[in-house]
Every structure is written in C-alpha cells, then in structure tokens.
Amino acid sequence: MVDHNIHSLWMVGWKPCAYTTITWLPPGKVAFSLKTPVQGKPTVILHHQPRKSSPINLYNCSNQSTSFDNSETNKVYRFGAWLDEHIAGDALLQCERNCHIPTDSTVTRQQQAYSFFCCGVKEFDVGCYDAAANWFHKATVYGDPSSRTGGQYQLWTAQALHAAGKRDTAKNALQKLKYHKDRDVRKASQQLLYILGAPQLKLDASHFIYIATAKVPVTKNREKKVATHPGTYNCVDFVKDNYAFVQKTPEKYSLEWFVQKEPPPHSVSRMNTNLVLTLATTIIVSMLVFFYHS
Structure with missing residues (x-):
C-alpha cells in the first residue's frame, strides 16, 4: 500500500x-x-x-x-499502438531528402524500401494519393510484408487508398493486417479500420451558401467596371489587376471624419436643448432663493 x-x-x-x-x-x-x-x-x-x-x-x-x-527506442503512440518514430513520428519531416531511387548495389532492400516509403509520403502530402499508394506498396514488397516495418508500410497504403476513394480496397487491406504477427500493427490496423469505417458525411447543395457575384464591382487596369456576365466567381477571378472596389474612408476622429459625420437626429438635439434650459432655470431659481434668505 x-x-x-x-x-x-x-x-x-x-x-x-x-x-x-x-x-x-x-x-x-x-x-x-x-x-x-x-x-x-x-x-x-x-x-x-x-x-x-x-x-x-x-x-x-x-x-x-x-x-x-x-525516449529510449524512438517509438511514438499512434492509433492506440507504439509505432516506429521514423515511420509515424516527426522524422517524416526529413522524408523529402530521402526520397530518391537508390542505384548503389551496396544498398540493402530495407534501405530501398524506406526510400520508396519517403517518396510515398511526399506524394501523400501533396494529395497524389494513387501515386502514394503505389510507392507504399513497393516499399512493402521490398521491406517484407510480414515484418513489423512492412506492416507499418501497409498502414500507410490503406490510408492512401482510402484517400484516393478506394475505400473497399483500403478496408480489405486493414482486415488482412488483423492477422499480422506484429502486435502493434494488428492493434493500429483495427483502430484505423474503426475510423475509416465510420459513416461518410453526405452533403448536397442545400448545405452550402452561394453568393451571387454577377454584379460585384471590380477594377481592371485602374478603371472601375462591373462584371457583366452572370455566374459564380472564384477568388482567382479577382487576382492581379482585378480587385473588389472599396472606397477609402477618412481616419476616425479626423477633421474629414467630423465633416462627413451625419448630424444627430432633430428630436435628439431638441431634447438636449430642453435639458440644458431646464438645468439653467433650476440653477437660477436656486441662486435667487439663496440670496433672498440670506
């Protein structure tokens, strides 16, 4: 105790x-x-x-x-399992420099597999998921699919396939990893399968708001004009010389700002005048009463 x-x-x-x-x-x-x-x-x-x-x-x-x-063996906690830091940790930031096809005959298959894996990570980061899946599959073949490293490469392959829209293929790949000999690969694959098996969010046109930009005032070549043809405009339509026209306003509390400031409503000014007169009358009467009694 x-x-x-x-x-x-x-x-x-x-x-x-x-x-x-x-x-x-x-x-x-x-x-x-x-x-x-x-x-x-x-x-x-x-x-x-x-x-x-x-x-x-x-x-x-x-x-x-x-x-x-x-801290001792370079492991990171991902998807409920301890995975290798150079495959699932911050070391991935160095993958771009390792993305090259080794031609030296002294390079081992494991080194070749990691080079292919880094190329896959590079493609994955830019959204080329089909190419990334191919690189990850190649890394798995070179790195021995039954090994711990090969199993982690297959986790990346499944994620790339799912991102590429091949959801059934990705789920089948994760189902096979259920029987992998490495415990962490098995555990991470089941966590990934649970995440990827969640119902897909389906959105239609009613979930979005469209802003009509057919009459958006823009400037082109320093001449103000209005878009004439109807349609939906993207941000790229207003780059370079095409900017939304915004009239510059004077700085707040400057002389120009007070000049352009609208006068207060008439009812408010009349009420303020009546208030001032009432206060003045009260003060005068109070002074007269004071001098009279003194």
Whole structure:
C-alpha cells in the first residue's frame, strides 16, 4: 500500500501501458513501471491514470513495457499502438531528402524500401494519393510484408487508398493486417479500420451558401467596371489587376471624419436643448432663493 506521499520521493508521470500482463485491476490499483535515470530521482510511470483519492496500490507492468518507452527506442503512440518514430513520428519531416531511387548495389532492400516509403509520403502530402499508394506498396514488397516495418508500410497504403476513394480496397487491406504477427500493427490496423469505417458525411447543395457575384464591382487596369456576365466567381477571378472596389474612408476622429459625420437626429438635439434650459432655470431659481434668505 502506497499513499500519495510518493510524490516527495519519486517523479511521477503518466502514460498508457503498451504491454502488460495485468488483464484486470481491482478498484484503486494502478499499474506502473520504474525508470531509473543516470542522475536525478527515479521516475514512477503510472500506466493507468489514478483517481485523486488516496491511498493506491501500485502493480508493476511486465518488463516488455519499458522497451517501448519512446525516449529510449524512438517509438511514438499512434492509433492506440507504439509505432516506429521514423515511420509515424516527426522524422517524416526529413522524408523529402530521402526520397530518391537508390542505384548503389551496396544498398540493402530495407534501405530501398524506406526510400520508396519517403517518396510515398511526399506524394501523400501533396494529395497524389494513387501515386502514394503505389510507392507504399513497393516499399512493402521490398521491406517484407510480414515484418513489423512492412506492416507499418501497409498502414500507410490503406490510408492512401482510402484517400484516393478506394475505400473497399483500403478496408480489405486493414482486415488482412488483423492477422499480422506484429502486435502493434494488428492493434493500429483495427483502430484505423474503426475510423475509416465510420459513416461518410453526405452533403448536397442545400448545405452550402452561394453568393451571387454577377454584379460585384471590380477594377481592371485602374478603371472601375462591373462584371457583366452572370455566374459564380472564384477568388482567382479577382487576382492581379482585378480587385473588389472599396472606397477609402477618412481616419476616425479626423477633421474629414467630423465633416462627413451625419448630424444627430432633430428630436435628439431638441431634447438636449430642453435639458440644458431646464438645468439653467433650476440653477437660477436656486441662486435667487439663496440670496433672498440670506
């Protein structure tokens, strides 16, 4: 039994547990693993977020969970699983420089597969999903589909196929990954299948608002004109010399602004005049009464 005074002895953090032998925890029990740094306090990593009530029991996770700490083995938590950082993490930002077809005979098949994968990521980022799916498939073939890396390449392939409109093919690819030998690939594939299997949002013309721009005043070559033919105009129709005509107004509280300012309504000015007269009369009467009594 350990109470919350543990905070004074350990640095306590929380994250999901990747692997654990514990299938069920009684109320108030928390699974944890211990990380001992070279310097500083040890860290107790809680794998099930505890309630604020004290005390709590700590149960150790299996040793496998420590090997999936992303600070030590470059893993990232995606789709409910721990995936490789160079395939699903920030290292993807460096993919563009690795996108080249290796011609050196000393390059391994795994290196070739990663080059193909980076080319697929580059195509995926610009919306060329068919080309990206082809690159990912090629990377899977070179990287061994049954391996952990090959399974992660197939996750990308399924996403590219779904983005390209081939939803059934993408779902079939994820269904096959249900039996992959890597646990994280299996788990991520089922999470992706759940997401991609959500009902598609169907929108028709009634969900959009169209603004008639047939009479939008525009300027062309510094001459004001009005669009003559009817239709729907896009933003590209008003680039370069074509700008919407907006009359410049004077700066607020400037002399021009006061000159152009409309006078107040007549009823308001009359009411203000009556108020001033009433106050003046009241003051005069009060002064007369004061001098009379003095």
